[in-house]
Amino acid sequence: MSQHEPQYLEVAVAAPVQQTLTYAAPVATEGILPGQRLLVPLGNRLVTGYLLEIVTHAPPEHSIKAAADVLDDFPLFPANMVPFFRWIAGYYHYPLGELIKGALPSGLAPQSGRQILLTDKGREHLTAGAQQQELAFSWLPVLLEKGALTPAATRKIWRTAERRTMEQWAQQGLIEIRRIVAGQTTGAKTETCVQLNTPDGEMTSPPLSKPETKTLTLLRELSGEIPQPVPRKELAKRYSGARKALTGLQEKGLVGLVEQHVYRDPFGETPPFFPEPAALTAEQEAALNSLLPAITQQRFAPFLLHGVTGSGKTEIYLKASRAALETGKGVLVLVPEIALATQLEGHFFSRFGDQVALLHSGLTTGERYDQWLRVLRGEAQIVIGARSAIFAPLSDPGLIIVDEEHDSAYKQEDGLRYHARDLAVLRASLQGAAVILGSATPSIISYHHAQSGKYQLLSLHKRIENRPMPRVEIVDLQKIQTVSGRPPLFSPDLTAALRENLAKGDQSLIFLNRRGFANLMLCKDCGHTVQCRQCQISLTLHKGRGELLCHYCGYKVKSNMVCANCQSKELIAVGFGTERLEEEIRGLFPQARIARLDRDTTTKRKDYLAILRAVHQGEIDILIGTQMITKGHHFPNVTLVGIVWADAGLGLPDFKAGERTFQLLSQVTGRAGRGEKPGRVIVQTHQPEHYSVVTAQSHDYEAMVTQELELRGQLQFPPFSRLVNLRLEGTDEDAVRAAALELAQKGKQLSRRHPGISVLGPSPAPLSRLRGKYRWQLLLKGQGVDHIHHFLVSLVQDHSRGPHSRAVKLSVDVDPENML
DNA sequence: AGCACGCCGACT
DNA sequence: GTCGGCGTGCTC
Numbered sequence: 077m078s079q080h081e082p083q084y085l086e087v088a089v090a091a092p093v094q095q096t097l098t099y100a101a102p103v104a105t106e107g108i109l110p111g112q113r114l115l116v117p118l119g120n121r122l123v124t125g126y127l128l129e130i131v132t133h134a135p136p137e138h139s140i141k142a143a144a145d146v147l148d149d150f151p152l153f154p155a156n157m158v159p160f161f162r163w164i165a166g167y168y169h170y171p172l173g174e175l176i177k178g179a180l181p182s183g184l185a186p187q188s189g190r191q192i193l194l195t196d197k198g199r200e201h202l203t204a205g206a207q208q209q210e211l212a213f214s215w216l217p218v219l220l221e222k223g224a225l226t227p228a229a230t231r232k233i234w235r236t237a238e239r240r241t242m243e244q245w246a247q248q249g250l251i252e253i254r255r256i257v258a259g260q261t262t263g264a265k266t267e268t269c270v271q272l273n274t275p276d277g278e279m280t281s282p283p284l285s286k287p288e289t290k291t292l293t294l295l296r297e298l299s300g301e302i303p304q305p306v307p308r309k310e311l312a313k314r315y316s317g318a319r320k321a322l323t324g325l326q327e328k329g330l331v332g333l334v335e336q337h338v339y340r341d342p343f344g345e346t347p348p349f350f351p352e353p354a355a356l357t358a359e360q361e362a363a364l365n366s367l368l369p370a371i372t373q374q375r376f377a378p379f380l381l382h383g384v385t386g387s388g389k390t391e392i393y394l395k396a397s398r399a400a401l402e403t404g405k406g407v408l409v410l411v412p413e414i415a416l417a418t419q420l421e422g423h424f425f426s427r428f429g430d431q432v433a434l435l436h437s438g439l440t441t442g443e444r445y446d447q448w449l450r451v452l453r454g455e456a457q458i459v460i461g462a463r464s465a466i467f468a469p470l471s472d473p474g475l476i477i478v479d480e481e482h483d484s485a486y487k488q489e490d491g492l493r494y495h496a497r498d499l500a501v502l503r504a505s506l507q508g509a510a511v512i513l514g515s516a517t518p519s520i521i522s523y524h525h526a527q528s529g530k531y532q533l534l535s536l537h538k539r540i541e542n543r544p545m546p547r548v549e550i551v552d553l554q555k556i557q558t559v560s561g562r563p564p565l566f567s568p569d570l571t572a573a574l575r576e577n578l579a580k581g582d583q584s585l586i587f588l589n590r591r592g593f594a595n596l597m598l599c600k601d602c603g604h605t606v607q608c609r610q611c612q613i614s615l616t617l618h619k620g621r622g623e624l625l626c627h628y629c630g631y632k633v634k635s636n637m638v639c640a641n642c643q644s645k646e647l648i649a650v651g652f653g654t655e656r657l658e659e660e661i662r663g664l665f666p667q668a669r670i671a672r673l674d675r676d677t678t679t680k681r682k683d684y685l686a687i688l689r690a691v692h693q694g695e696i697d698i699l700i701g702t703q704m705i706t707k708g709h710h711f712p713n714v715t716l717v718g719i720v721w722a723d724a725g726l727g728l729p730d731f732k733a734g735e736r737t738f739q740l741l742s743q744v745t746g747r748a749g750r751g752e753k754p755g756r757v758i759v760q761t762h763q764p765e766h767y768s769v770v771t772a773q774s775h776d777y778e779a780m781v782t783q784e785l786e787l788r789g790q791l792q793f794p795p796f797s798r799l800v801n802l803r804l805e806g807t808d809e810d811a812v813r814a815a816a817l818e819l820a821q822k823g824k825q826l827s828r829r830h831p832g833i834s835v836l837g838p839s840p841a842p843l844s845r846l847r848g849k850y851r852w853q854l855l856l857k858g859q860g861v862d863h864i865h866h867f868l869v870s871l872v873q874d875h876s877r878g879p880h881s882r883a884v885k886l887s888v889d890v891d892p893e894n895m896l
Numbered sequence: 897a898g899c900a901c902g903c904c905g906a907c908t
Numbered sequence: 909g910t911c912g913g914c915g916t917g918c919t920c
Contacts, residue, residue, distance in 0.1 A: 087920080091897055097920040119899055119919050138920050174897095187897095240912090882915075 084134045085143060087125035088161075088173035089118055090187075096172060098134045099125070100142040110158060111151025113184065114143040122188035126176045127151075128158050152180055152452070154471040160506050164499065169868060169888045170492045178492055179467035181444040190234065191254045192225040192242065198250030199223075213238060219251075227256060269305035270295060270322060271332045282328045287321040292330065294318065305334050350426040353391060360388050363534040364395055367510070371399045371475055376505045380481075380526040381514040383536030384775070385746030386543060386710075389514045390420060392536075393477050394427050396512060401431075401457055405474025405509070409460040410496055412483035412707065413437070419709060420479060421460050428458055435461030435468060463488060463496035466503065473509045476500045480707075481513035481522060482739055487893035495891060497522075516746060516777075517739040520788065523781050524795040546717070546748040546755030548773040552764045553721075563762075565652060565660055570718045570758045574661075577716045578668055578697055582753065584716040586657055586700040587744045589724055591674040592616035593656045594649030597624060597635075601644035606637070612845040617649050618676065619659075629847045657700050657720060665698070673701035706743040712751025719744055722761035722769055729842050730895045731793045734768045738780045741772035792857065794891070798864055800856040801892040802871070803841060806884040809850040815880035816852035822874050823854065826867060833858035833867055842896045 085099045085108070099116055101108060108127065116125040122144055134140050153176075161179070165172040177184075194202075203220060215233060219225055225233075233239060245251045272295060284292070294315055298306045311318040325331045356364070363381065370377035383389040397407045411420055413436075424432050433447045433456035450456040452469045459468040463486050478486070478500045486496040497513060504511035513522050513531070526533040539545070551570065553563040566574075577584045594617040597606040605614045608626035615624035615633070623632045638645050658672045671677075671687050678684040684704075690696050691711055699705060699714075725737050741759065749755020761769050771780035789796050802819065806812045816838035823835035834857050841851035858864045868888065875886045 084920095089919080091919075093897090093919065095920090099920060116920085118897095121898070121919095123897090123919095135920075140920060877916095879915085 081132045082134075084131050084140065085114070085127055086129040086131050087114060087116055087143070088128055088171075088176055089116060090124040090126070090173045090177045091118060092171045092174060093118075094171055096128060097125070098131070098138070098140060100134075100140050102143040102146060108146060109151050110155040111153045113147040113152060115145040115147055116143045117141045124173075124177070124184075124187065126173060128161075128172075129155075150452075152184070152448075153467075153469045154452075156471065156507065157467075157469070160499075160503055163502060163506070164492075164494060166865070168492055168494055168890050169865075169872060175492055179464070181441070181448045183441050183445070189227040189256055190230045191227050191256050192219060192230050192233075193252040193254055194219055194223045195249055195252055198245065201250055213241070268308045269334050270308050270311060271305045271334050272296065272299055273330055273332050284328075285321070285324065287315075287317040288324050290315060291318045291321040292325060295331065308333070350423045352394075352427065353388075356391065356395075357388060357536075357538065357540060359536045359538060360392055363392055363536065366532060366534055367392070367396050367512070368399050371396060371510045372403060374403055374405070374474060375508050375510075377510045378501055378504065378525075378531045379510065379512045379534055380518055380522050380531040381512050381534045381536070382518050382523070382526075382777070383514065383516060383534075384539060384545070385516045385743070386539040386750050387516075387536035388540050389479070389516075389536065390423050392534075393420075393479070393512065393514065394423060396475055396477070396510070397424070397428070397458060400473075400475035400510070401428075403474050405472050406451075406457045406459070406470040407475045407477070408465065408468055408470055408473050408500075408503075409458065409477045410465055410479065410486070410500060411436075411460065411462060412480050412485040413462050424458060424460055431456055432458045432460060433468075435459060435465040437462055463494075466494075466496045466499045473503070473507055476504045476509055476511040478511070478513045480515055482515045482517055482519040484736070484893050489894060493887070493889045493892075495893065498891065517742045518777075520735050520781060520784055521795050524785065543749065543752075544754055545775045546745060546757050548745055548757040548759060548775075550764045550769065550773055551758060551760045553760050553762050565657065565720060566664070566718075567758075567760055570720075570760065571664065573716055573756065573758055574665065574698065574718065578665060580715075582715040583691065583694070583696065583711065583713045584698045584718065585705055585711075585714055585744070585747055586661065586698060586718045586720060587702075587705060588652075588654050588657055588700075588720040589703050589740065590653045590721075591655065591676055591702055592625065592627075592653035593619040593659070595651035595653060596649070597647045598650050599639035599642060599644050600646035600648050602639060602642040604639055604641040606633075606640070606647070610846070610848040612843055616653065619649075619655055620676070628843065654700050654702055661698055661700065668697040669695060670698045670700065671696045673699060673704050675702070675704070678704070703740060703743075706740065706747065709747070710750055711747060713753075714747055714751075715749055715753050715755050717744055717748040717755065717757045719757070719759045719761075722759045722772075723763045723766060726763060726766060726768065728896070731788070731791070732893070732895075734766075734787070735780075735784055737766075737768040738772050738777075738784075741768065742775070742777070745772060745775075797857050797859060798861060799892055800864060800868060801889040801895065802854040802856065803887045803889060804838075804852045804854070804884050805846075805849045805887065806880075807849060808883055811880050811883045812850045812852050815875070815878065815884040815886075816854060818878060818880070819871065819875055819886075820854050823856070823867075823871055826870065830858070830863060830867055832860060832863055 083101050085101055086096050087099050088096050110127050110129055112127050114125045114127055115122050161172060161176055165175050215225060215229060233242065242253065246253045291311065294311060295306055298310065322331060367379060381389055381392060400407050421434060433450045435444065435447050448469065451459055459465055459470060461468065478497045481497050488494050501511055522531065525531045551567045556563055556567055558564055574584055596614050597617055606624055607614055608629060608631050610629045610631050611626055613626060613628055615626055617635055618625050622635050624635050625632045639647060654672055654674050658670060661670055671690060673687050678687060688709060691699050694713060719741065722741055726733050745757045748757050759769065763769060767780065767783045804812050804816045820835060820838040827833050827835050836855040836857060838852050838854045841853045844851055856864060872888065875881055
């Protein structure tokens with residue numbers, strides 16, 4: 077760009093503003109680049125803005141303000157990600173600045189705020205009347221004591237009517253309201269380190285106390301040959317008196333303190349080492365022969381890698397990654413969640429060492445930021461992470477891998493409702509990279525694309541070393557006679573198989589995708605069920621915690637409560653979850669070593685790893701769990717898998733229920749017989765003839781796809797159409813209903829001019845009340861994407877101009893994964 | 897979002 | 909008359 081042309085900045089502000097805004101460059105700024113954050117005036121406040129592009133023309137109809145400040149010394153993301161961000165904002169109907177804010181590691185969006193400071197006059201006047209005032213203003217004592225309120229406290233008060241008082245007092249000169257820029261919480265982590273000032277170490281001059289001498293000696297030891305600063309924390313850990321002694325040593329000029337930048341180690345522990353296998357299977361060779369040329373040619377090429385569990389997909393990822401690194405490009409690996417990362421991250425770490433950066437939700441804010449910087453600076457060429465890692469600042473990815481691509485954890489279900497797998501394909505196409513979507517049970521959508529030639533299909537049908545797929549037996553729960561007339565939790569077949577396996581010393585898995593003890597509390601006297609106060613959902617009994625829990629909002633009450641309707645104490649627990657299974661199994665097999673893996677037993681990654689390790693080391697005979705146990709673990713000694721209730725998900729009002737049930741059954745089934753011994757699976761169900769169950773039994777993925785595609789075709793569901801779910805939410809039930817009806821009417825009116833698009837609903841959402849909000853929804857179904865987007869833009873505009881736009885929130889869910 | 901502007905009811 | 913409630917529109 078020429079020096080003489082005027083420079084304007086196209087900026088996306090971190091506020092719900094749809095358009096980008098144009099600012100003049102801040103005074104005296106050189107070499108400002110896209111990807112840097114700015115502090116820009118918006119209305120009469122200052123907000124964070126993200127510089128997208130430097131342009132020569134400004135829109136003439138606006139006065140142009142200058143950016144107030146540049147917040148970064150370097151761009152936080154590469155400029156070539158800007159088109160990616162723009163595309164996403166358009167597709168998911170989300171403000172670009174908010175999107176970028178969410179894509180960057182958290183804590184990087186300063187905003188202007190206020191802080192209250194007490195003046196001398198104020199101290200005088202307010203102290204006198206403090207006794208009475210205190211009753212009215214809870215914050216006054218703090219203000220009088222500290223002379224100031226924190227920005228966070230001020231912000232809280234500002235939202236209330238007490239703001240008026242503040243403004244009055246400010247006018248009277250009792251307090252000062254200072255404008256500040258707040259919210260920049262995360263920076264590179266620095267650590268206080270101790271440095272020796274006298275390297276050769278004359279201990280002579282001033283007399284030292286005993287702790288001081290000891291600390292100095294320790295410091296010399298740790299500093300090493302060429303003295304390096306030692307973290308103060310480290311000294312304190314080895315000698316508890318060090319912290320205090322250091323103050324003395326500092327005064328005597330013997331040591332100095334420096335702030336030093338450190339990287340935190342995100343690998344909480346050393347991951348296991350996986351050696352490179354000596355040989356590949358013929359199928360692996362064939363898949364790589366298709367993949368590697370595409371990677372070498374450095375162009376967009378999408379692949380669907382369909383490989384049954386245990387067929388060696390990981391090795392293909394690793395070989396493909398090496399090829400991408402050899403072209404000088406980076407690799408991005410997406411995994412469904414932390415759970416799976418442990419296995420795959422171990423493999424990548426074993427092969428590529430510290431070239432790997434990890435980005436997952438288990439990291440602290442600071443750790444995330446550190447990993448981000450490593451990627452940004454090119455210090456790590458491989459990124460492994462959960463869905464948000466799709467935004468990792470790799471400047472030039474040559475390969476993007478999405479493992480377990482069918483997993484619904486890739487769909488973000490609030491805020492920007494993106495699908496990381498879809499964004500992976502998009503990013504690959506924008507940046508000219510190869511992309512591998514891998515799964516044993518690909519999503520219907522992806523498989524459909526492979527059939528139509530949009531993706532190239534790579535198949536691994538055989539397990540490594542030709543291990544057979546496990547034998548799957550179906551037990552029809554309806555046919556089992558019991559005294560109560562209700563089906564048992566464990567059929568005689570499953571109980572016998574468990575007993576047998578236990579006798580052999582083999583391990584067993586019991587799977588049920590529902591946690592807790594009982595999912596319903598019924599009043600014996602009046603028949604009422606205990607419901608969540610916030611949601612249209614019954615509370616689940618968690619016996620161990622002695623609580624009834626809402627699985628949607630986290631609301632809880634003590635389980636010894638009385639019926640809200642009739643005060644009866646006689647509440648009976650109906651239904652079952654993993655906690656109940658555990659109790660029953662312990663009763664059936666008191667001698668067995670039993671563990672349970674679900675969100676209740678593993679609140680931290682550490683607990684989770686501990687249970688997995690115990691299973692691995694053979695310390696557990698029977699592992700009970702939710703889908704957490706299905707996530708890609710290799711348990712060589714598991715020879716029996718019991719699925720307690722296979723059709724649990726089939727009753728949901730969701731067109732993906734059949735697909736998901738098949739995927740779940742296949743994933744669980746795949747846990748059996750991964751070692752040398754063959755596996756056996758027992759599937760209990762009320763619907764033994766359902767195609768999801770039947771095809772899972774025969775490991776016949778293609779048959780499931782054929783069935784499913786036929787059904788989807790008849791109903792014109794994806795992939796034969798596109799869906800957008802418009803959800804309306806608010807605390808006022810009538811307003812939400814009214815807004816939904818209005819929107820639907822507008823939609824139906826509009827659809828007369830857009831014949832390809834139909835409007836279904838409105839209707840109350842399947843979860844009609846959630847977290848205290850009433851919910852209605854409206855489904856758009858149509859053919860062309862562009863078509864639907866035009867349609868959406870005018871609908872969203874209509875709502876935002878409508879009378880309910882503030883009381884009722886509209887969220888747009890493009891390609892919904894979950895219809896609840 | 898967050899802030900100003902503006903239009904109505906109930907107080908000095 | 910004006911203070912202050914919140915519906916509405918805009919932010920370069």
